[in-house]
Amino acid sequence: MALADFLAAAAEDEFLPFGAELEAARRFSLDAHEVEGAALRAGLLPERYARNAGSIGLAGQLALHESRVAVIGCGGLGGFILEGLGRLGVGTIVAVDPDRFEASNLNRQLLATVENLGEPKAEAAVRRLRAVNPALRCQGLVERLDASNADRLLAGCGAAADALDSIADRLTLAAAASRLGVALVHGSAAGRFGQAATQLPGENGLARIYGGAETKRGIEAELGTLVFAPMVVAGFQVAELCHLLLGEEPGLKGRMIALDLGFIETSVFSL
């Protein structure tokens, strides 16, 4: 029996049951990513995405499956972004971070646990993504993005997330993304505050946000960061990434949303 026939026989309405996906992988010596691709191309939605169907449909799910996104930074923002992208079903995810977990990360970083203190964040990211959605292709790179490796880290990506924690590194990423034609979804957080913005290729939104070459120290150095700030900002970033990958106009194109989660205020500005 060919794979297509197996999938068609196993389908329940327009869905491919989770058990059938596992059985197809075993029987045809495929990985889950390959099975999901075959199912989506045959018009079947893997059961794990049943609650995505009403909002993005089969074509949208296939577009996400065929997408590649780099998440630069696997800390407070990155952990929540990776979780979101994995559950959405973004087919290939590159998680980049040079650091290892420390106890001071436990207050806000989804991927930090008492068991993995001392481990590279990018490796924890891959483990989590595989546990959430084994149909993803994911790469964890224990590296710091800089001008010399940006081309390699962002290669083939339809979009990237700025989940870094320093202004200088963010500007390096933004310049590289713009040069390489990669859409960048920025987010940052400090204390009870956060912001997000989308920079399309050729735009210079990040340079405007941080005042060009004049690199400043962020207020997080004084305020630290409370967990709800990166949670909320990451939600905006995942939504923007989703819209970009689906070929929709991102709501924050050329704009920045500022969030005050103390007074519960949001403001949107043109960059």
Add this chain to the structure above:
Amino acid sequence: MRVTLRLFASLRTGRFDEAEFELPPAATVGEALDAAGVPRLEAAIVFVDGRHADFDHPLAEGDSLGVFPPIGGG
């Protein structure tokens, strides 16, 4: 001319949320910050009537400025 400054996030601490300032005609964004006692190094982003503006941007009567500190954490 009068302009309104609205401060965001930690810039409010020890200052104000929103205040009006009387400035000479064609004063710049940077001069408005000086008048409000907001050090330019602490003002990462300024929006005038909802659009990004540089420190040398000349202001007009009734302009409304939003001023943000640098937020860089992740």
